[in-house]
Amino acid sequence: MTFVYGDNIDTDRIIAGKYTKTLDMNTLVEHVLEDLDPTFKNKVQQGDYLVGGYNFGCGSSREQAPIALKLSGVSVVLAKSFARIFFRNAINIGLPVLEIQNHDIESGDEIKVDLLTGEVKNITKSKSYFAAPMPKVMIDILKEGGLANYLKKYGDYQL
């Protein structure tokens, strides 16, 4: 399924600060997007897509925001643009994020994402969008499933 939201979805709305004081990340899932879309947590299933407008993930540096989305089942976040810290955090925890400036994906559209080429097919609308290319170091981190695994493997950054 594809969940579509608007511009400027901030981290307080992805997961409110009051829920972030825990190391048991599974407790975040209970509250993910609860103010923005109270039905989300019951509807979302493993592999679903989350689609945003401009400036997705603005606000706090809390890594709990992408973690909450990932643990709830979201497989990829697509947005017209991302806030800088959210973008890095998502890659670092192994949640793929694609920046597609001109998408017109609407709720209910069926989409297919190819992470390797960055192509997103909108099957409902019979069209394709292409993601802005990512720096190699980010692709490498994603390939390893996140920054922890990446550094475990390489010990240091490789540009």
Next chain:
Amino acid sequence: MTIVEKILSSHSGKAVYAGELTIVSVDGIMASDTTAPYAIKSFQSMDGKTLWDSEKCTFVIDHASPAPTEKIANLHKFMRDFAIEQNIRVFDIGEGICHQLIVEKDLVKPGQVFIGADSHTCTYGALNAFSTGVGSSDLAAVMLTGKIWLKVPETIKVTYKGTLPDGVVAKDLILALGKILGIDGATYQTIEFHGEVVEKLSLSNRMTMANMVIEMGAKAGIFTPIGLDLPYEWTATYADDNAKYSREIEIDVSNMTSKISMPNSPDNVFDIAEAVGTPIQYAFIGTCTNGRLDDLQQAAEILRGEKIASSVRLLIAPASKNVFIEAIKDGTAQILMEAGATFLPSGCGPCVGTHLGVPGDDETVISAGNRNFRGRMGNPNAKVYLSSPAVVAKSALKGEISAL
């Protein structure tokens, strides 16, 4: 070269320009009780054993401090235990807000690269340094390697000129910029602050402004070194005359009035006149934006010998214990308390909605802080306005949003 290009070049071992990816060595790092516990976990899952340089790392327990619940108390304990094991400096409960302490204790200096696991780490740009916020995993990676990869940001040059009218302060200057740039108008970029107006600003005022560049999406906000007054020897980094900027903005302050950010976004900025008369129930002065001594003094100036409206509660959380002590010594705290203010321990206080003063449903708050996203102060059904400490004090006095 811009200031950020110069600082990142000196930490990359080669000249780097906007748009290039580079690996930089880091001079200092910081994590708070919101981000440190997960950074420690992440460090351990990287197979980290000892920090690259524990002297350069600081932990601060400020966000939910003292611990309001058993769960949070255990997270604090987890941080302290790790800090003892690794010999990491900890500022524990009541010492103050992370960003205030890092500057106050000279843990960041001009020209340095500082990485903090908190989005308002951009505050240290006030010191003509490069500092930016990251998440816990990025911080853990610096704990391990002493390095971080960054894309050298483009720079927006902002020049403030003219003469500041009475009562118009740093908070108004930065809110005015937020209005121009919008909530994502500086994403991935650095904002460089220049001009005769900012050259005269104190370090505290520069911090108020650099603090809020993240509210425009910026990676960093760096001040000109001109007029910066520090009690130690330091080297200034200037932008070259032919530095390349992505955008140049000039703001004439001569006719500016106080600004206010209306719910629910910091860039929803208007002249104060647009909000005057809005009833409030809760006023808050504090945060890394406006919780310093001069901020408290400005509030005290308004409230000296007065009593706040009976319909209003006024909470004050000094940015650090040091600020609190100074405010006690010079009588500021007494003036504010006699006017009806309630003092909270130094720290983030109600800013992030975890504890210590959550607003009720349909209540209206005026805060000297930096964010008013829906739910920011812990209740999505409350409305939060942002303004300068003096405007907050005046509004507490009148029971409604008031101009100076």
